[in-house]
Amino acid sequence: MSILIDKNTRVLVQGITGKSGSLQTKAMLDAGTQIVAGVTPGKGGQEVFGIPVYNYVAEAKRAHDFEAVICFVPPKVAKDSCFEAIDAGIRLLVLTTEEIAMHDVVEIIAYAKAHGTTLIGPGCAGVIIPGVCKVGAHPVRFFQKGKVGIVSKSGALSYEIGKTLSDNQIGQSGVVAIGGGPLWGFTQRDAVALYEQDPDTEVIVLLGEIGGGSEEATAAYIKQNVKKPVVSLIVGRNAPTGKSLGHAGAIVSGNVGTAATKIATLQDAGVHVVKNPVELVEMIQRLLKKEG
């Protein structure tokens, strides 16, 4: 058991012939992911690492069964590609594309929701179940199998913390990077809810950042619904007000979205808030000892 994906998940790659699409397809195959088909309009009939390429998702659907799609297409065509993937009746869509127009994102999220497709992203690194497979960009070398479930907005931060934990012999049951926002299909709260139900997960790590109110919403959910220990690191404590540091969602305006509010709300929900990776490792070691 694991969250979102497992060894039986069959995946189609949109934009498989592109630069990052093909690179990531290779990395996913190496990680043990079952990739059954790829799509790039106009490139039907080709092969990428032995994976057949089709012009349309529906065309691939006639020849293969798949539950998940990962999308590496450019921002201008992302909306249509997502509609096409969702129309194929998939369960999971991982949208890695960044800088999609906000109103396109609004429509993609609404369409996925109406059709019962879980949408991770946009602008996300996706999900890895260490030692099993991944539908995303996480470099396998940073992760090892274990009992800690991580959710992060930032991809790089999830690699950083995965690596830090692995360096300290703490394995992970799953690592999800949901994107820098400010709009998300799959939220931090959704990830925490899945980890709470996941028998492989003993400790949940919430990697948050300044800006918006999603950490606060997650804290409210944790307070009511989560029994497993949650450890949180909020980055951007020293960021200047009113400026975005690379993530559109990470912007503090007035008193909304400050690290101080987030930390206080999380602590009030019983979350163990740590200040740096060293404290994070110590806290998880202590909690795992207690749980084990």
Place this chain on the structure above:
Amino acid sequence: MRRFGIPVPASQLLVCADAPAPMDYPFVLKAQVMTGGRGKAGGVKVCRNEAEYRENAEKILHMEIKGHPVHGLLAEQMMQAQQEFYISITLQGVATPTLIVSRMGGMDIEQVSKDHPEEILKLELDPFTRLKAYQKKQIAEQLGVADREDLYALLEKLQTAFFDGGAMLVEINPLGLVDGKLVAMDSKFVIDDHDAAMAPVREELTADRAGLYRYREPEKEKTTITYVPLAGNVGMISDGAGTGMLTLDLLHDAGLQVASFCELGGMTSPEVMYRAMELTLQGHPEIEAVIVVLVGGFNRMDNMATGLTQYCREHQVTIPVFCRMCGTKQEEGIEIMQENGLPVFNVLTQTVAATAQAVKEG
């Protein structure tokens, strides 16, 4: 607003204080400035006669509001509203498009929502159906307007402006009831930079500003780099926003002052890394050390090492550069770094500690 057919008062733009009165008195002079809160700062004044017009125009044109110079004046026909409402559709700080409406217009909506939450109606909009008939009815009841057809026509135009205009925010505050009809007496429009819909309008506005207001948009970085100048003596570069913010926190906690935040973005090339060093160091003699934090997923370490070492070689960089390098193609990247005599770290906290030691020892 006018572009989308929303009724606004007659207005004219002025760029000097000695222009003849643009319309009959009374009218309102509004500072044209790239920030909010101009009313509170004295940037909005009523002119009832020539003397008031001259005095106000002179004063406002020479104002600075929150550090931003005033670039021009908008003269707007004064209107007497029987009632003032608030209405907006926003994507800022919400998970889905949200329409906010209140009978208490003309004031700060944040304050109204704190003091009189019952006076605020919030409705979530589906991008495919847009406003539904029952939602329009709810809005009419919340505002208590007599002429519902006039309101419904305005709602239609407002949501067209929002959805088709690629807006992050359209806000009318106050929305005045003047002789029984709704008029946008003041409004705000925030456009999404990534949306193609308003690109021509954006270009037009930029050209107008450059020509009329002596205002120039700051030059946009053409790469995927996010560069934010701060104040300090340590330059910071990262290949992820989250790790950049974490590094910034760790440097602060180590007692260092960070000069700049520089995030490379996505799948980057040697040229982008080179450019990041350029942005960080050129024209910044105050910088005593650079920390580069790389944890490549999409990003290849051989590319990063190539760009970084090339910059250091060509510019004979003598200040210490502390680089943490791991991830995709890390072996190749580390080799390039070592060939060029640049130290490489593996653990972030150790990289920060080494940077702190170097800066403190001077």
